[in-house]
Amino acid sequence: MEIAPGVHAVRLLNVYAFLVDEPQLTLIDAGLIGSAGRVQRQVERIGRSLDDLARIICTHAHPDHIGGVRELAGEREVEVLMHPADLDGLSVGLRDVVANRNRGQLIAYFTRHPGEATPIEDGQVLPILGGLRVVHTPGHTPGSICLYAKRHKLLFVGDTLQVIRGKVTFASRVFSEDLALARASVARMAELDVETIAFSHYPPLRDGANEVLRGLADRATAMSESRRRAASL
Numbered sequence: 001m002e003i004a005p006g007v008h009a010v011r012l013l014n015v016y017a018f019l020v021d022e023p024q025l026t027l028i029d030a031g032l033i034g035s036a037g038r039v040q041r042q043v044e045r046i047g048r049s050l051d052d053l054a055r056i057i058c059t060h061a062h063p064d065h066i067g068g069v070r071e072l073a074g075e076r077e078v079e080v081l082m083h084p085a086d087l088d089g090l091s092v093g094l095r096d097v098v099a100n101r102n103r104g105q106l107i108a109y110f111t112r113h114p115g116e117a118t119p120i121e122d123g124q125v126l127p128i129l130g131g132l133r134v135v136h137t138p139g140h141t142p143g144s145i146c147l148y149a150k151r152h153k154l155l156f157v158g159d160t161l162q163v164i165r166g167k168v169t170f171a172s173r174v175f176s177e178d179l180a181l182a183r184a185s186v187a188r189m190a191e192l193d194v195e196t197i198a199f200s201h202y203p204p205l206r207d208g209a210n211e212v213l214r215g216l217a218d219r220a221t222a223m224s225e226s227r228r229r230a231a232s233l
Helices: 036-045 069-073 084-089 094-100 103-109 179-184 186-190 209-232
Strands: 002-004 007-011 016-020 025-028 053-057 079-082 132-136 145-149 154-158 161-164 167-170 196-199
Touching: 002 196, 007 036, 016 036, 016 196, 036 069, 053 069, 079 084, 132 186, 161 196, 167 179, 167 209, 179 186, 179 209, 186 209, 196 209
Parallel strands: 025 053, 053 079, 154 196
Antiparallel strands: 002 007, 007 016, 016 025, 132 145, 145 154, 161 167
16 A cells, blocks of 8 residues: 555554655564565565665564564665664563563563664654654653654654544553653644654544644643642642
């Protein structure tokens, strides 16, 4: 499914990855371990080879987003990019998991490390799609990022947003490390001019994207203010 010129949504195991077809191929997220075959079939479907894959950008370090990195990179010179907050979190040991009883650390412990990776920071513009801006949106994980292609008004949101009963809402309560921070991060998305929202687990949203993001940002602000008032009583 082509969601923008040269941008293909690739259906993997319970998640979408996004393949950007330019002289050098870029993959946004890599799915679970065992996803390489599906990615390769999509690459070949558009008349390309995995040898053309130059980089994999990871929106966050959960196993359904980075599990397939090693098998896709293989022996090729593929650059892996990830926010350092998530990259650092993957080094957690079993002793830390047991001592802290932290859900995020437990997920990190069972996540396959992608190997050598290049850290990317908020505001960085990558040479993809005429300029792909990194927007740090922590909360689901400390290093969760969105990727904004201004030329296409296209926003890749990873798992920072989800869709429940047909409505866009905040990140998962179950799998997010800091739900309040995840909600607050929506304000950064609402600052952008967006026509298409590309989710990792749902079909893209093409109608009223700006209004949806602004509405969520307003809800997040109201919820934060309500909690502040309750705490002051």
